[in-house]
Amino acid sequence: MYKYDHYDQAMVDTRVAEFRDQVERRIAGKLSEDQFKPLRLMNGLYLQLHAYMLRVAIPYGTLDSRQTRMLAHIARKYDRGYGHFTTRQNIQYNWIRLEDAPDLLADLATVEMHAIQTSGNCIRNISSDQYAGAAADEVVDPRPFAELLRQWSSFHPEFSFLPRKFKIAVIASETDRAAMRLHDIGIQIIERDGEIAARFYAGGGMGRTPMIGPLIRDFVPIGELISYSEAILRVYNRYGRRDNKFKARIKILVHEMGAEKFIAEVEAEFAHLRGLNIDAPAAELARIKAFFTDPPFEAGLPDEIDRLDPDFAVWLDQNTHPHKRPGYAIVTISLKPIGGIPGDASAEQMELIADLAERHSFDELRVTHAQNIVLPHVRKADLATIWGALAEAGLAEPNLDLVTDIIACPGLDYCSLANARSIPVAQKIARRFADQQRQRDLGELKLKISGCINACGHHHAGHIGILGVDRKGVENYQLLLGGSGAEDASLGQITGPGFDEDGIVDAVETVTETYKTLRADGERFLDTYRRVGMTPFKEALYG
Amino acid sequence: MKILTGNDLKTGDVVWWTGESWSRHVSDAAEVGDNSVDVIAIEEAARRATAIYEVAADHTAGGILPVHIKEKIRATGPTVRPDLKLAPADPAAGSWVI
Numbered sequence: 001m002y003k004y005d006h007y008d009q010a011m012v013d014t015r016v017a018e019f020r021d022q023v024e025r026r027i028a029g030k031l032s033e034d035q036f037k038p039l040r041l042m043n044g045l046y047l048q049l050h051a052y053m054l055r056v057a058i059p060y061g062t063l064d065s066r067q068t069r070m071l072a073h074i075a076r077k078y079d080r081g082y083g084h085f086t087t088r089q090n091i092q093y094n095w096i097r098l099e100d101a102p103d104l105l106a107d108l109a110t111v112e113m114h115a116i117q118t119s120g121n122c123i124r125n126i127s128s129d130q131y132a133g134a135a136a137d138e139v140v141d142p143r144p145f146a147e148l149l150r151q152w153s154s155f156h157p158e159f160s161f162l163p164r165k166f167k168i169a170v171i172a173s174e175t176d177r178a179a180m181r182l183h184d185i186g187i188q189i190i191e192r193d194g195e196i197a198a199r200f201y202a203g204g205g206m207g208r209t210p211m212i213g214p215l216i217r218d219f220v221p222i223g224e225l226i227s228y229s230e231a232i233l234r235v236y237n238r239y240g241r242r243d244n245k246f247k248a249r250i251k252i253l254v255h256e257m258g259a260e261k262f263i264a265e266v267e268a269e270f271a272h273l274r275g276l277n278i279d280a281p282a283a284e285l286a287r288i289k290a291f292f293t294d295p296p297f298e299a300g301l302p303d304e305i306d307r308l309d310p311d312f313a314v315w316l317d318q319n320t321h322p323h324k325r326p327g328y329a330i331v332t333i334s335l336k337p338i339g340g341i342p343g344d345a346s347a348e349q350m351e352l353i354a355d356l357a358e359r360h361s362f363d364e365l366r367v368t369h370a371q372n373i374v375l376p377h378v379r380k381a382d383l384a385t386i387w388g389a390l391a392e393a394g395l396a397e398p399n400l401d402l403v404t405d406i407i408a409c410p411g412l413d414y415c416s417l418a419n420a421r422s423i424p425v426a427q428k429i430a431r432r433f434a435d436q437q438r439q440r441d442l443g444e445l446k447l448k449i450s451g452c453i454n455a456c457g458h459h460h461a462g463h464i465g466i467l468g469v470d471r472k473g474v475e476n477y478q479l480l481l482g483g484s485g486a487e488d489a490s491l492g493q494i495t496g497p498g499f500d501e502d503g504i505v506d507a508v509e510t511v512t513e514t515y516k517t518l519r520a521d522g523e524r525f526l527d528t529y530r531r532v533g534m535t536p537f538k539e540a541l542y543g
Numbered sequence: 544m545k546i547l548t549g550n551d552l553k554t555g556d557v558v559w560w561t562g563e564s565w566s567r568h569v570s571d572a573a574e575v576g577d578n579s580v581d582v583i584a585i586e587e588a589a590r591r592a593t594a595i596y597e598v599a600a601d602h603t604a605g606g607i608l609p610v611h612i613k614e615k616i617r618a619t620g621p622t623v624r625p626d627l628k629l630a631p632a633d634p635a636a637g638s639w640v641i
Contacts, residue, residue, distance in 0.1 A: 027552065027590070032587075033594065047594050049616065050620065050621070051555035051556060052550075095555075097555055098553055099553045412612065412616055413616060413621040413623050418613075421623075473610070473611055474612075475612065
């Protein structure tokens, strides 16, 4: 994985010193809250419902064991012993003291991490495929390109005050595991006639106005990745609305301008930029790529696995994924124990995961946008050992992509923007569907819950989505069906009137039972919904 | 009744206006009447609390509690982590900000 050079380290260290001074001036009264707020947000420090919350960037979701142990250390020293992995592959700490924040950031900087650009109207952490570098179906590892974009977008002076926040995802396979088309820019690295290139989508997003990003350009030579990205950002920065924050995202611009005109504007800017030679030299991309070469995989490893323990066999089937190399597997560690808080991990659990990554996965792990952790390169012979260690720590729930593998935002339990709680609903649904056989019988079913219209819980992209709203001071939950964040991206449709906290759990069960009566052989819930439409589900829900 | 809440500037802890100072316990909150704007201006300048705002509250059997669920959760802690709630009688928590 990428290692900071002295420029990277100096930038981060300098920012820590700068923020330390800003905090001191705030506490001393030399800065008002109005003056200080944008400064702390530029360093990922929010003021949330209960306390300051710090969001730490995890570039394209990739960590090593040293960094993960630091995240555990921060949870223990500066927070209350845990952290929350987010849908942008980041981690949030919920109980940070302002006066401790500079020391915390200094600790983070020792392991090449920071919280810069995890808030504010700038280019946020670049997200990617959690199986990057390990999946059999990828064209190339997308992370060198994500890293190049990270370097380009970090402290980019022209894009530090955009109309609104800006999110980019990079993938390199036909299977979309990063909700790429629901990003401001979605980039798919492709190969055509032996040439690596980038396919650009723009204007996707969730929030109060969900949009699936249209194709903007089918083929951008990889050497012009930055120029084309810059062209899109320039058009957005010039024409994006600043008069209304709810209409300021690029998706609104693309929608109001029309994709055709937007593309013409981008192409004109691209033509201008092409002459300015702003792309990274090939040698720089080669330097970055060198950090992402394959680890020293062993040849001739067996693929056979002893499946005698039935619990292990269930976990094996559900939570491992084929690896590109024989004898290896990709492991997903579920952070969704039945009745637990989706995405939360204690300091001790983080340390265990770091140990397992160090011993069994070439010191590498990933955070997924579905709030789980991945060990990308595990020898199949080590899987039973890993499963045993995870089971002891409550981390071996065999529910990847099943109904209890729920994405949930922090909701009203932590978030000052939320209208309703998400986590208790997720917990109740998980308990209702706790039976593993029942979950497996339902098959792939992505359930996503947001506590407000901002959609941090990706409810628009859930096969079943739940949106919490405030109905005259009482929590109420709308139900959506048919969304997908995958390569078959679609937006969920609201079923009808909402439900109370218990009613929404019953409603989800009604939907799944209806699906069971309607499904054809081999159909996932989403397939059945797309075939039969909303009507039978509405009838079952509302009579 | 109307009460004021904010966050302790240095720690971020949720605090409630007692009429003279700030407490971590909503049960110590005092009716602010029509003085919110003045108190907020003075207290923001004093830098004891920040992000101060007014909320509606009721006298209940359990003491003063905000009306809206958001501030109820703010007063009592995350409903999903009872172990993180501020115990009313916990002296170690430090009732007073100053």
